[in-house]
Amino acid sequence: MSGANGPDGPPPVTYTSVRELRGPLAVVTGVQGVGWDEFATLTLASGERRYGVVLEVRDDIAVVEVLEGTGGMDPARLRVAFAGSPLTVPVGEGWLGRTCDGRGAPRDGGPPVFGRESAPVEGAAINPVRRRPPGEPVLTGIAAVDALTTLVRGQKLPVFSAAGLPHLELAVQIAAQATTAGERFSVVFAGMGLTHADAFAVRDALEERAAAGELCLLLNTADDPVIERLLTPRLALTVAEHLAFDGGRHVLVVMTDMTSYAEALREVSAARGEVPARRAYPGYLYSDLASLYERCGRIAGRPGSVTVVPVLTMPAGDLTHPVPDLTGYITEGQIVLSPEIHAAGVYPPVDALSSLSRLMRRGAGPGRTRPDHLDVAAQLTAALARARQAAELAALAGETALSPADRSYLALYPVYLRDFLDQGRDRTLTLDESLERAWRVLLTLPPGELGMLPAAVVRARTTGAAP
Amino acid sequence: MTPAATGPADPLAPVRAALLRAAEEDAGRLVAAARHDAGATLAKARAAAAATLREARRHGAEDGARAAAAGVAEARRTARARLLEAQADAYQELRRQVLVRVRRYRREACAPEVRERLARQVYRALGPGAAVAAHPAGGVTGTAPGRRVDLTPEALAARVLDRAGPGVEELWRS
Amino acid sequence: MAELTAAGPGARRPAASRILRVAGPLVEVANTGRIAMNDLLLLGPAQVPAEVVALTTSRVTAQAYEYTGGLAPGQPCRPLGHPVTARLSPALLGGVYDGLLRPLATAGDRLAPGTATGPAPGPRWRFTPAVATGAQAGEGTAIGEVCTEGGQRTRVLVPPGRGGEVGHVADPGDQAEDAVLAVVGGTEIRAVTDWPVRRPRPVRERVPARHPLTTGQRVIDLLFPVARGSTVAVPGGFGTGKTVLLQQIAKWCDADVIVYVGCGERGNEMAEVIADFAELPDPRTGGRLADRTVIIANTSNMPMMAREASIHTGATVAEYFRDTGRDVVVIADSTSRWAEALREFASRTGELPAEEGYPAGLASALAAFYERAGAVRTLGAGPGSVTVLGAVSPPGGDLAEPVTAHTERCVRGRWALDRDLAYARHYPALSWSQSFSRDADVLTADPAGRDTTGRRAAVAGLLAEADRLADLVDLVGAGALPPPERVSVLAGRLVREGLLQQSALSANDAHCTPAKTAALADAVLAVVARCRSLVASGTPPEDVERADFTPLLRAREDAGPDDTAPVHAARDTVLTALGGPR
Secondary structure: OEOOOOOOOOOOOEEOOEEEEEOOEEEEEOOOOOOOOEEEEEEOOOOOEEEEEEEEEEOOEEEEEEOOOOOOOOHHHOEEEEEEEEOEEEEOHHHOOEEEEOOOOEOOOOOOOOOOEEEEOOOOEEOHHHEEOOOOEEEOOOHHHHHHOOEEOOOEOOEEEOOOOOHHHHHHHHHHHOEOOOOOEEEEEEEEEEOHHHHHHHHHHOHHHHHOOOEEEEEEEOOOOHHHHHHHHHHHHHHHHHHHHHOOOEEEEEEEOHHHHHHHHHHHHHHOOOOEOHHHOEOOHHHHHHHHHOOOEEEOOOOOEEEEEEEEEOHHHOOOOHHHHHHHHHOOEEEEEOHHHHHOOOOOOEOOOOOEEOOHHHHOOOOOOOOOHHHHHHHHHHHHHHHHHHHHHHHHHOHHHOOHHHHHHHHHHHHHHHHHHOOOOOOOOOHHHHHHHHHHHHOOOOHHHOOOOOHHHHHHHHOOOOO | OOOOOOOOOOOOHHHHHHHHHHHHHHHHHHHHHHHHHHHHHHHHHHHHHHHHHHHHHHHOOHHHHHHHHHHHHHHHHHHHHHHHHHHHHHHHHHHHHHHHHHHHOHHHHOOHHHHHHHHHHHHHHHOOOOEEEEOOOOOEEEEEOOEEEEEOHHHHHHHHHHOOHHHHHHHHHO | OHHHHOOOOOOOOOOOEEEEEEEOOEEEEEOOOOOOOOEEEEEOOOOEEEEEEEEOOOEEEEEEOOOOOOOOOOOEEEEEEEEOEEEEOHHHOOOEEOOOOOEOOOOOOEEOOOOOOOOOOOOEEEEEEOOOOOOEEOOOOEEEEEEOOOOOEEEEEOOOOOOEEEEEEOOOEEEEOOOEEEEEOOEEEEOOEEEEOOOOOOOOEEEOOOOEEOOOOHHHHHHOOEEOOOEEEEEOOOOOOHHHHHHHHHHHOOOOEEEEEEEOOOHHHHHHHHHHHHHOEOOOOOOEHHHHEEEEEEOOOOOHHHHHHHHHHHHHHHHHHHHOOOEEEEEEEOHHHHHHHHHHHHHHOOOOEOHHHOEOOHHHHHHHHHOOOEEEEOOOOOEEEEEEEEEEOOHHHOOOOHHHHHHHHHOOEEOOEOHHHHHOOOOOOEOOOOOEEOOOOOOOEOOOOOEOHHHHHHHHHHHHHHHHHHHHHHHHOHHHOOHHHHHHHHHHHHHHHHHHOOOOOOOOOOOOOHHHHHHHHHHHHHHHHHHHHHHHOOOOHHHHHHOOOHHHHHHHHHOOOOOOHHHHHHHHHHHHHHOOOO
16 A cells, blocks of 8 residues: 655655644644645554554645544654555456555565555546446346346445344355456455454355465454545455456456445544534435446457455335435446345345346347247246235235136245245356246246246246147 | 655665665565465365365265365465465565664764764754764654654654555566 | 637636636635636636626626645636537537537546536537628627538528628638638638527527427326426435436437536436447437437546536527427436535535525526526527426435425426336336426327317226225225226226336337327227226126136237337227127
């Protein structure tokens, strides 16, 4: 982590004139040529180093926000050096196989991560004219995702969850299993506000991928500085962008938990004395989240892609809470986890009816996955909707009031849970396996109910012949 | 290794380059040893896993296969941890040696013409009113109210190392 | 950044200044005199553009339009002496621009600050003069027209506030983009003209909006029509298909020019819009849809303050084409993101917050934007119009939140999108109970002169009746209703599925002409009328419900966009199947 003080620049000046410490802020006087958002290194009397960014510069005064907080700092014995530029990080393959903390310092006992180039963590927006619309799938090995809400390269598709649901397990499983059909693929996993137990679990579960040099793991734990949590996803995306657009890889960025991230943002905003908007989150929460999620995509004339899967917990399961609500406005669909399905002991507890991949058509179907993919997905989703209606009707009027067709839908649901959805935490399903599981569920219905599927294919399946 | 850090006027550049090269060789040996170690650990674990597996097959238990797999994973984890540790040691060793050797160049860094050039850099950074002091370890330090510039060989070497990234990585890439 | 530095006539020349304070997009510089409100400044070595938002005798406060990282006190600042200006040109058609109307086609893969480039080498176009030397030409008079390579003809006008005797006219034929095409009353007139984006372009007079804009979406054209020159808010939570609906309107409505302002929305979505428009043919001209479209793309990760300007830029471009005698539609997606930019900056300047942190001036800012719409007589005395469709993204789907609430007070229509309809895959998910159109009262006929009021009232009546019964049905089941009510429930379904639903992906039905809309509505009404008379004359309602309505429900998909014969045939098939009353 460093600024880009050019090798030919003047020698770095260290400032000793810290006038004030207040909350996370240090006010440095007498500065010259220090720019806004510049990166700073603060050295304490003990030799300990902390890092910060310039929040405001006014005349010869710079206000520095200290990432690790100002606790234990004595202004009289504090030295502050400015990097000459906003924060940059080294980028390149050096990150692969490494486990670091939320600001990129090693957590795996290894040396610092180096790179031939460095890039600003803030990133720069992709020119909309140069974007290539997302296309081609990222296969996660999860039936509910691959078959029904296909993740597409360059897409941003969040997982909406609630406390107590296995979203972290699902995020880790996706990170461990995802592939792009033989093309070079990497995963950047950004954990924010994780407990130490969760951090260990994540590290263990992804060990194999790390050993294969396909994973960069950034873990910010709950006791790490709050401001560092704001840096974690930016670092992850900067690393990912370089691996993708300069390294030609398809990169999946998993970011969890975005609700912890947003809470950190709220905390920092309050400390800065900013005017709050909805539920005390800062008014720029939408733009801030967009500045992360929008870093996914594909660029015309360059190989590689960045696909983003943010995971967020909805406080009290509330979809109108600002974090899921604003996320929903930015992302291209959502994968929703259901407490009811979880309670039934099914993993992963994906609520297929509330879930949607808006870009699925660009990543699935003839020439992309399998010719019958979209039809099977549409038919299964429609069947689940009918099953839900039938269940509601049965609850009101009793099962005897159902038509024979409705009864077949009612019977389909448990089969769907058991034979399609429930796949366990260690199991990777190929796309063919996932679609065959879907077929098995659909074929419990009378053939007349399968109107969205080509009649010939249904006939072949029901008579036992191959399609 | 990256080029000298303070530009063409930097009097210590050739000195640093030479000692970094020397340190690299030591670090390279360190990592090679660790890699050998890690390879041996992993081979041992694989052999143990194979034995576990044979044993398991004999008992017809699936648990055994899982235990064998877990054993290999555990060994892989250990091996990787050792390798990373060795790389970190190599890097620390490099830093230590560079600083040790920089001290040996104290005489050069105390030469009046070197101090002269370094003082000019101080004035450039802090203005003509800055106070310049010769440092016993060589080089100079400059101070002005609230500001400070450190141009001792140790500070210079530390700055070079901070930016020596990709070069250092070559230590364990081969 | 040639178009930002262009000095208008009579520009002041303030002295160079320097930066005093930087806090995010808020930058303060020394007031060196002759700097005015809304003036443009270029900050630092990267020449980051910024707009003056407050002034004292010693300090100037500006909002920067790009990332200000690295800007430091003491760095230079160049005041340009004129406000943020858009360079208006016939060549804008078919292009994609950022919020300050800088072309994106010539920018790089990444939009780093200071990397914005000037326009591509100017196009050449064919000029045809319309005035002779010695004639009198007042403001807004067309001195001729230019024809771009895309075949678009655009009039070249005497600018507002100018006029007099024509001293010189260029010869017909090829001319460079910035060639002087005429001199009128001493003013050089070019096809390209600068205009400050925050000042509405003047017109001779506003006229009542009386002519319908056909959007190609049945639920809108039939139930909630919009007049050319009117304003509509389109509120909808995420996932309700707001952007898809607006894109459909951009593609198929019968305006002359579309200004599509992607304001704080998704990058991938903008990429799709750009690709779609470049590929799709314009059904009216046979050219590309892109040739009648100006896209202003300021995605959510592009600088927030340029997002604030993009709305005004879009309105200015629309007014420019309006003044050349066109009917223009501005689509702003989404005005909520624009309002957030206002809030963000107000909070940085320490303005007292009103509701939910928005500045107290939010309502008037929204009103000022929507007031730029209107049907007019231009300065050149011809007709023209600007219609504004503004998407609103209410947080949590809460229609009482400030942006939605203030917007509703200044628009003539509301197309509210409903999550329940979207969830039931009923698209467009436009809620008939939550939407309104104040234009409906004056738009009593469609473009072909057919009366629309009766049909509209009949369909709206069926929907309202079906909605009223829906709760009852949930409680007691449809079977328990009296026979006439059972027909009403059936009628609601026929209207929803046979008439209102329209798939954006359909080859035949993505858009719909007024003729097909009328035919479908009449077909559904005729079938419902027959069902009523059957039940009234004693046919059991079960028999009516069991009839095969499939041909009627499929008619919208089977008939082409302007096809009525298959609709009539489907109606007749169903009527025959139902039979006559006993």
